[in-house]
Amino acid sequence: MAGTQTMERLCGVFRTVFDDDAIVLRAEMTAADVDGWDSLSHVNLVLAVENAFKIRLSTKDIMRCRNVGEFADVIERKSAGSP
Amino acid sequence: MPRSYISGSSFGRARDFLLLTAAVAVLCGIGFESIFHRLGETLDYGRVLDLQAETGELFGQGYFNAELPYKMLGIRKARPRVLALGSSTIMQLRRADFPPGITFYNAALAASVGGDLDGMLRMLESLSDADKPKTIIIGLDPWLFNPDYPPNRNVRRRRSWVPLWVARFPPRMWWLSEEERMRVRFGAYETLIRDQRPWVGCLLSGSRRPGIGLEAKIKRCGFASDGSYIYPADPAASASRELSAEEWAARLAADRYRFAAGDQLDGLAGQKLARLLEACRNRGIKAIGILPPLRRDFLRSLEALPSHSVFFDRFRRWVPAVFEDGGGKCYDFSRPESLGLTGADFIDENHASSRAWARIVQRMAREL
Amino acid sequence: MTFYSHQFFLFAAGAWAAFWLAPARFRWAILLACSYWFCLCLGWRATALLLAVSLASYLLGLSIAGVRESRRFSVLSLGIVADVLARVMVKYVRHGWVAAAGVSFYVFQSLSYLIDIYLERIPAERHLGRFLLYLAFFPKLMQGPIERAEDLLPQCQAAGRFDRGRMIEGVQLVILGLFKKAVIADRLAFLANAVFDKIDGHGGVTLLIGLYAYCLQLYLDFSGYTDVARGVGKLFGIELRENFNQPFLATTVPDFWRRWHMSFTAWLRDYLFTPIMAQLRALGTTAVIIAAMTTFVVCGLWHGAGWGFLIFGALHGVYVSVSLLTLKKRDLFLSRAHIPEAAVLWARRVVTFHLVAAAFVFFRCASLGDAAYFFSHLWSGGNSSIILRTFSPIELGILGLSLLGLGFGRSLRPMLLRYPALFWAVLANAVIFLGIKSDAPFLYFRF
8 A cells, every 4th residue: 555655745746746735635546537638648758757756667667557556666676675 | 128028926927928928929820820720821622613613813923833733633623635734834735725625634733842853743644544634744944853942952961871761750750840830821921021021912902803812813923824924914924024144154153953054963862853754654544754944045055165065965864764754755945946936936935925835836737 | 149039138137147146256256157158159269269368368368467567568569469369360361250249248348347447447357257258248249349458357356236216228229229229220221222232323412311321320239239238237237337428429530539439539549549648749740649549540450451441530530630720720710710609519510420421431342343423423313213113111110210219218207207118018028029030021022
């Protein structure tokens, strides 16, 4: 389970990418729950996250995530230095 | 699609649904059948023949094909001395063509419903001694002996690993015939709905319009009381133009089973013909075979195209030979020149008009 | 066996009875046997191929999960190659069409299974019987929907409860689906075929009418089929995914693909578009174009081998690329120009529909020459007389009423709520009596 700090930072990234300060993240949220989150903005999101957290996500990681919670988990794992 | 269905959960609803569906189905069925009945499409054949005898109306259905029992009943009523058997190609033989004093009935049917060799055999076998004619004229079309003709092909294709007792199992036979009957019926319902012919008008004017069946009412075509078929009087409908050699080459290349591209004659069909002739011999009936006339443009292409000429040639040599062996006489009238016929004497490429058939009867006069 | 036949009705009824009468532990076996029986009716070659692909996927799935991390990708690649090979061979080999029943669908389903195992999203299925059922489940065998392992496998494992509400929903869906397909779509086919089968000689208005008819036909045929599949699934206690969500109301082409054949496009998005985009994300705009073009060319070729399908796919690749890349700018421009939202909405719907319809021309036309004729003759001539030449007045009434009913279904709800049994009884009879059963009229009439 990702820590609250990660979730908060992630929320900040979301708000920037989707240009919406009202976004509040929950672990079960998926693309369907956020306005404007389509396949294109998904990639922009990934780039923004990589920039913000200074990590590099593999294609496998990106494909594996089904919702915000899993996304945050992957981010935490990568930040902690595991491959 | 928005969810427009409702989840009811009571068993009562399901039961209501089933009962209502059945009720509406019965109503629909009654509706369709009444329409057919009023148009004369589904009258009992006995009644049709009685009406025809009374009023001379034509019997021309728009949604069904007149079937074997119609002609059987017709034979029984007419007790003809001369009987014609065959498909639509011989349907133009009329009672008027024959010398007075000779009763004639034309028992030809559309090939799919009994105008083929099986149908002819069945008709012959079900004739009682009181009804049987003195002479039978048999119209022989090339495709009857074509291995690709669906009835011949389907017999060959039947899977050999199905044992005969399973294939002939009565409930299975009943099921198959019921399936076929329903298929024809529902096909007729569908045709009725899709039909652009003015059946609604015919329905409303009903019995005032002469003719039994939609085609008879609208186009004045159908079976006369002597069993022959009257084509619509409309010249556009009855004349078809002659085609060039190239057009025939293209058409015949696309044709799948009427005129063979091949050179073998179907063995089973040959056996059926032999059986037919034997049955005639045994019952003391004279059998006369006729190869009906073909329009010259069509005949020329059949003889010229390598894909068809071998079969056609074999057919014209072999069938008369079978007749001779069987104790009958066969006339090859496929060449229109032999009767002095021109394109105007044809309704289409293989259906000669009644004028042509009158001439044929004259040629055969001494046989009768 | 097509869905609209008495044979299928009897088969499904028999399978249903056998399924619910059997003890819960054997139900998956009954369903599996019925599904393979159904496939056998389509042909022994099709069944052999289904079994082969299923067994291969089962073994490969276990292997990917069991093998060392470093080896996993190679095993996956092997699986992908094998699946694609099966699919390609069937469409290109001479008698391949005989074995083709459903292959495009279950091959994609199997691919998603293998990839999901590789991504560690799901565990490999150990129970062979249930896995075979997952691929062969007969309602979805011929035309999908393409199910995901995480959705369908658990349902194959659980012994469903007999839920009366779900049974009724299922029956209603089946009736609705058959109505859409047999009464409306197959009827519209007569009009579309009249235009497209012999396209020479038709003028602009006629061509347009034919195209509209075809688009409607395609939608109703496919969505009707999916409805029947979902309905039959419900009868066995299994929920299958939806495939359509009012596609012709889409405002952009990407939106259209989120509403049309959804199980298929979700597959494309998750297993083709996303990984390509992810892999190439450094390239920015180029990545979008490459990903969109690749995805949609695959989409086009998945439907069939031919230039028409290729162009169909490529066109949509272009549409989607342009749309994705310019959407933000267009939105900005339109909001600055103060054009009312409703106008924008409807204008977008009309434009999107026509873009999609234009691509469908390549889908339907028998040859590129026909497609060229279509576009060159679209702009002048023609008239609407073909409608009256194809349909009798009664049929026009049927079509009109049906389309209105479908289009305004929501407003009919109050009436539905009062007399549901009558409504469905009438609809069921419409299916029985008004459904098109012939494909060739009057085969032997007056032979």
